[in-house]
Amino acid sequence: MKNKIMKLALLLTCGLLTPAVTTATEFNQLSNPSYTQDTSLASGVIYLKAESNNKLNGDQIEPDFGLGYRHRFGHHGADISATSRWGDTIVGKDQDVDANYINLGSQVNYLYYFTTSQVGSFYTGLGLGNDHTRLSAEGAEGESEQVLHVGRINSLVTFGYQHGLNDTFSTFLQAQISQATSGYVVGHDFSMANRWQPTLTFSAGIGF
Numbered sequence: 673m674k675n676k677i678m679k680l681a682l683l684l685t686c687g688l689l690t691p692a693v694t695t696a697t698e699f700n701q702l703s704n705p706s707y708t709q710d711t712s713l714a715s716g717v718i719y720l721k722a723e724s725n726n727k728l729n730g731d732q733i734e735p736d737f738g739l740g741y742r743h744r745f746g747h748h749g750a751d752i753s754a755t756s757r758w759g760d761t762i763v764g765k766d767q768d769v770d771a772n773y774i775n776l777g778s779q780v781n782y783l784y785y786f787t788t789s790q791v792g793s794f795y796t797g798l799g800l801g802n803d804h805t806r807l808s809a810e811g812a813e814g815e816s817e818q819v820l821h822v823g824r825i826n827s828l829v830t831f832g833y834q835h836g837l838n839d840t841f842s843t844f845l846q847a848q849i850s851q852a853t854s855g856y857v858v859g860h861d862f863s864m865a866n867r868w869q870p871t872l873t874f875s876a877g878i879g880f
Contacts, residue, residue: 723848822856
């Protein structure tokens with residue numbers, strides 16, 4: 673009889689303690705947000721950006737506008753984007769031919785974030801980019817319009833800061849150095865004085 677009473681008491685004790693343990697666990701989760709926060713969770717944003725460099729006009733800083741997607745997972749991230757620009761420039765061996773241009777670019781970057789903070793972090797990155805420029809210039813009297821296509825493959829190094837990784841809007845500022853590693857020319861024999869020079873590009877973006 674005593675054994676039965678002891679077993680019954682033990683079962684009742686276990687039944688009473690189990691909700692208490694569960695309640696204590698829930699309390700810890702509510703009172704300490706980091707208890708359940710996983711800073712390695714992935715986060716991705718679609719973003720709009722504007723950037724400036726003198727890639728096509730050596731003496732003028734002009735803007736590009738683009739659209740991209742950035743995905744972050746802990747310290748690591750991936751970024752893909754496309755940009756466009758159009759305007760006037762000067763080409764030719766003696767830099768004496770006025771031309772109109774349209775430039776389209778794309779790039780893929782690996783990013784390394786220095787912290788896993790959901791608020792913001794500095795980052796650096798490496799990547800590859802491609803840009804294609806169509807130039808058109810009026811021909812001499814009696815000649816048709818001259819058209820030149822120039823393409824480049826660029827190596828990229830990026831430094832920046834991204835803020836609001838866990839907010840409705842995420843913003844970033846970055847500087848990027850690009851160096852053309854290969855290219856092609858199709859069309860008339862124009863020349864672009866700064867086609868092979870390193871380019872420093874400053875960018876600002878807002879994601880959602």
